[in-house]
Amino acid sequence: MPPRSTPTERQRRLGAELRKMRVAAGMTTEHAAGLLNVPRTNVPNMESGRSGISPERVRTLASNYGCTDRDLVEALAAMAAGRDKGWWEAYRGQLRDAFLDIAELEWHAKRLRIAVTVHLPGLLQTEEHARAVFEAVIPPLPAADVETRVAHRIDRQQVLDRPEPPALDVILHEAALRMEFGGPAVARRQLEHLLQMSERDSVTVRVIPFKAGGFPGAGQSVVYAESTVPRLDTVELDSTHGPEFIDSETQLRKYRAQLDATQAVALTPKTSRDFIRTLADDL
Numbered sequence: 067m068p069p070r071s072t073p074t075e076r077q078r079r080l081g082a083e084l085r086k087m088r089v090a091a092g093m094t095t096e097h098a099a100g101l102l103n104v105p106r107t108n109v110p111n112m113e114s115g116r117s118g119i120s121p122e123r124v125r126t127l128a129s130n131y132g133c134t135d136r137d138l139v140e141a142l143a144a145m146a147a148g149r150d151k152g153w154w155e156a157y158r159g160q161l162r163d164a165f166l167d168i169a170e171l172e173w174h175a176k177r178l179r180i181a182v183t184v185h186l187p188g189l190l191q192t193e194e195h196a197r198a199v200f201e202a203v204i205p206p207l208p209a210a211d212v213e214t215r216v217a218h219r220i221d222r223q224q225v226l227d228r229p230e231p232p233a234l235d236v237i238l239h240e241a242a243l244r245m246e247f248g249g250p251a252v253a254r255r256q257l258e259h260l261l262q263m264s265e266r267d268s269v270t271v272r273v274i275p276f277k278a279g280g281f282p283g284a285g286q287s288v289v290y291a292e293s294t295v296p297r298l299d300t301v302e303l304d305s306t307h308g309p310e311f312i313d314s315e316t317q318l319r320k321y322r323a324q325l326d327a328t329q330a331v332a333l334t335p336k337t338s339r340d341f342i343r344t345l346a347d348d349l
Contacts, residue, residue, distance in 0.1 A: 079313060102126065128142070142298075157214070165215075178233070182242050188219045200215045202247070239284075299318050301317065
């Protein structure tokens with residue numbers, strides 16, 4: 067099978083973790099290839115995510131690399147086993163690969179911690195709110211592209227309807243709640259939807275009111291996706307040029323601390339629901 071030209075973020079991460087193990091073990095690519103009885107060039111392709119690897123080979127490499135973290139090894143083996151194409155593959159060629167990577171990240175996360183200041187999380191947006199957001203993009207998107215992005219955003223939300231959805235912990239600034247994308251009627255229905263979603267056992271919504279003042283990460287939207295093992299956590303940052311994925315251990319610690327500090331500033335979930343209801347009633 068020829069190498070992939072554009073590996074997904076998840077495939078790239080699996081390869082990167084295998085490379086970390088090999089380097090920590092002081093082993094060359096030639097030695098690693100010999101362990102698997104494959105050509106030497108196969109190892110760099112695996113470590114870049116451009117070639118697949120079986121769960122059995124992941125365990126073989128981990129054992130020979132001296133990795134004793136069984137939970138990490140099994141988590142990596144599970145990533146290698148996940149070769150079935152997800153629903154997001156239907157959008158490949160229609161949207162940038164990074165948008166598909168976000169959907170895949172959410173689908174495999176154990177817990178999602180999100181902090182936003184202006185835009186509501188895509189997982190909690192209504193269709194009409196999402197459409198208004200995409201219609202505000204500069205330069206303007208063609209109508210067909212707007213509808214494709216809206217459909218993809220709404221499809222992402224099916225992860226919350228699974229029998230065992232990831233825990234979703236959202237911190238919203240009052241500014242995001244007061245942005246009337248689509249006008250007052252659309253904004254009111256969006257807030258009512260947010261209230262309904264916040265009643266789910268798997269969803270927690272906290273609000274930071276204007277009067278709380280400044281707080282860590284005030285100018286940044288952060289999605290922290292927790293894996294089954296902390297080493298495989300991923301941070302996704304939104305920007306005007308698209309999403310950015312971060313997975314270094316130092317940065318992961320930084321963003322965990324930032325989210326903890328941000329959460330400490332926010333209202334309790336119950337008080338947050340009362341706050342949102344008051345805003346909706348005022349529209």
